[in-house]
Amino acid sequence: MSGAPPEVSPSFRCGYVAIIGEPNVGKSTLMNALLEQKISIVTPKPQTTRHKVLGIQSTNEYQIIFLDTPGIILPKYRLHEMMMNAAGGAIADADVLLFMISANEATTNVHLKSETAFKKVDGIRKPVFLIINKIDLVGKQTLLPLIDHYAKSFPFREILPISVLTGENVKRLLPTTIPHLPVHPPLYPLDIVSEHPERFFASEIIREKVFLACREEVPYSTTVDIVEFKERETGKTFISADVYVERESQKGILIGKQGGNLKKIGQLARTDIEEFIGHPVFLELHVKVRKWREDDQWLSRLGYK
Numbered sequence: 218m219s220g221a222p223p224e225v226s227p228s229f230r231c232g233y234v235a236i237i238g239e240p241n242v243g244k245s246t247l248m249n250a251l252l253e254q255k256i257s258i259v260t261p262k263p264q265t266t267r268h269k270v271l272g273i274q275s276t277n278e279y280q281i282i283f284l285d286t287p288g289i290i291l292p293k294y295r296l297h298e299m300m301m302n303a304a305g306g307a308i309a310d311a312d313v314l315l316f317m318i319s320a321n322e323a324t325t326n327v328h329l330k331s332e333t334a335f336k337k338v339d340g341i342r343k344p345v346f347l348i349i350n351k352i353d354l355v356g357k358q359t360l361l362p363l364i365d366h367y368a369k370s371f372p373f374r375e376i377l378p379i380s381v382l383t384g385e386n387v388k389r390l391l392p393t394t395i396p397h398l399p400v401h402p403p404l405y406p407l408d409i410v411s412e413h414p415e416r417f418f419a420s421e422i423i424r425e426k427v428f429l430a431c432r433e434e435v436p437y438s439t440t441v442d443i444v445e446f447k448e449r450e451t452g453k454t455f456i457s458a459d460v461y462v463e464r465e466s467q468k469g470i471l472i473g474k475q476g477g478n479l480k481k482i483g484q485l486a487r488t489d490i491e492e493f494i495g496h497p498v499f500l501e502l503h504v505k506v507r508k509w510r511e512d513d514q515w516l517s518r519l520g521y522k
Contacts, residue, residue, distance in 0.1 A: 231280040232312035232398035239334040240288025243350040248285045258425035269303040275407040289334035296510040299521035314345045321354040325366040344374040353380040416446040426482045438463040453499040
């Protein structure tokens with residue numbers, strides 16, 4: 218990050234906005250929609266997001282630094298503890314919190330303060346918005362009592378029903394959020410959308426394809442380590458990645474019959490990586506076995522600390 222920023226408004230606002238909630242409520246999809254670019258990987262499976270993923274929306278009037286966070290869960294592994302630490306760090310850093318729920322799963326019979334995700338924000342003295350996603354899946358007879366129930370349960374600064382899938386009310390979120398950000402000069406150049414390096418996005422794209430191609434426990438036991446990322450002025454960018462699973466049986470499933478599953482994962486990942494970096498890619502994948510989810514040293518190496 219270098220170079221002086223262009224001329225900005227004297228009333229320029231800049232701040233961090235954390236998107237939090239339980240798994241699979243649409244946090245990553247929302248951030249991608251707001252940025253109009255895919256920054257966070259998305260799959261139908263819960264717990265796809267493991268890192269705190271940063272995405273930046275800038276104009277000459279404001280800069281919003283979105284923090285997409287892992288879904289709030291009760292940890293079962295050291296990995297889960299690291300993920301919850303990432304979510305907690307995002308909450309601590311944020312100027313505004315977007316607490317997201319799914320309209321089709323929320324109920325007026327549950328006390329908000331008993332919900333695992335809400336315990337992370339209860340008592341916090343900063344603006345908390347309630348974002349009720351997936352309103353396309355429920356009728357007004359369900360949605361209106363839900364809004365009333367949550368409004369009485371906590372002093373949310375704003376309550377916004379949306380559908381990321383259809384786009385309903387999504388464009389209202391930015392103008393609603395900006396007034397709650399501090400008046401502050403931009404923290405990042407106005408022409409970037411993330412601070413993560415390209416090798417981070419390459420590893421995430423590969424992991425996304427594993428989530429989409431494999432069932433049951435295999436995706437949750439898988440991580441990706443980029444061993445080499447060589448950019449070339451001519452020819453293809455060379456990327457070599459180690460894909461780790463925790464058991465030999467998972468390795469066989471991931472590779473597939475005659476290597477077919479791994480080949481498919483590689484082809485899909487290469488296409489998306491090429492689109493992301495704007496350059497042809499030669500992608501090489503190797504599947505290895507290692508008990509990594511409880512290993513602090515490896516979790517640190519993989520960026521979870």
